Each structure stands twice: as C-alpha cells, then as structure tokens.
Amino acid sequence: MRGKCIRKTKEVSVEVEVNLREREIEIDTGIGFLDHMLETFAIHSGIGLKIKAKGDLNVDEHHTIEDVAIALGRAFNEAVEKKGINRFGDAIIPMDESVAICGVDLSGRGVFTFEGEFGDTTIKGENIVHFFDSFCRNSGINVYLKVKGFNSHHKIEASFKALAKALKEALQKVDDNVRSAKGLLE
Helix, strand or coil: CEEEEHHCCCCCCEEEECCCCCCCCEEEEEHHHHHHHHHHHHHCCCCCEEEEEEECCCCCCHHHHHHHHHHHHHHHHHHHCCCCCCCCCEEEEECCCEEEEEEECCCCCCCEEEECCCCCCCCHHHHHHHHHHHHHHHHCCCCEEEECCCHHHHHHHHHHHHHHHHHHHCHHHHHCCCCCCCCCCC
16 A cells, blocks of 8 residues: 655666555645645645755756656556456546546556646656656556647646546545456556
C-alpha cells in the first residue's frame, strides 16, 4: 500500500512516495501549477503523496514534469495490490465551461489515449499530455481521457480530478479475487 521512487538524472532529481492508506500531502516540484494539479489529484483520489523535485527549470519545465510523472507512476505501481480491487473506474468531472471524461483499467498495461486539446497555461499543454502518458506507461494503468471546453486551466484541472476519481473507484477493495479471466493483472 506504499510505493517509493527516487529518480536522479543530470537534469532532475525527484523523490516520490505514494501511500494508499494515509492521506498526507506534501508537494514541491518547483512548478506551482503542477503542484496545484498534483495536490488536486491527491485530494480527489484519496492517495497520500509526497513529491519533492528539483529540476533544470532555467532550461524548460519539460524535464521536471516528465521525471515527476515517471517517478509517480513507478511509485504508484509499487503501492497497488491488485488482488481484490475493483480494477475499473470512470468519472465525468465538469469544471465551469469544461468537462473531462476518464476511464481507467489497472490492467498492468500502461496506455494513455487522449481526445481533446490543452492550450498553454503556466505550463505548456503538450507537457500535460506528456505527463499523463509518462504516468500511465510507468504505472501500468490504461487511461482513456477526453476533455472539452475553452479555458485551459479548467480543462487540465478537470482532467486531473477525473483521473483521481476514476482511480479511487478502481482501487476500491471489493473481495479477494483478481478481476481477470487470466487470473493475473500485470
């Protein structure tokens, strides 16, 4: 129910702890908007997150966002015990004029499918898409995300909330069985 990942490159140093039982949240990536989205994700998923990142923000936000997503995905994958969980989850989250629709499968096969567009806010929209893709590939979560609206901040925040709510549903313990005809989720 806990996972940890330390990732250090020449560009970024990241430490992530995921706790599926305790709800402590401490996030400092050096990117205020990303911190806000990750805190929103933690609150709505019920997942405890500790994230500390120091990256080459003087160059660009890309490396930090990517490495936080990779580390978060690996820590999440380590934390999840798949036996007995619901496995699937979905959510529709409106935020003002925007809406995000998300479906997840904790299958072990990390795939991100996206319909929509994120414009730039204080973070480039393309880096948000890259965040979700990197998180999915490293966590083994299959995610479908569709977003519509006008305000990029609202679309991005609704997306983080939708992923959070869908994961919360998928992580619910329902019995002691593995939800797979194969008898295995990996």
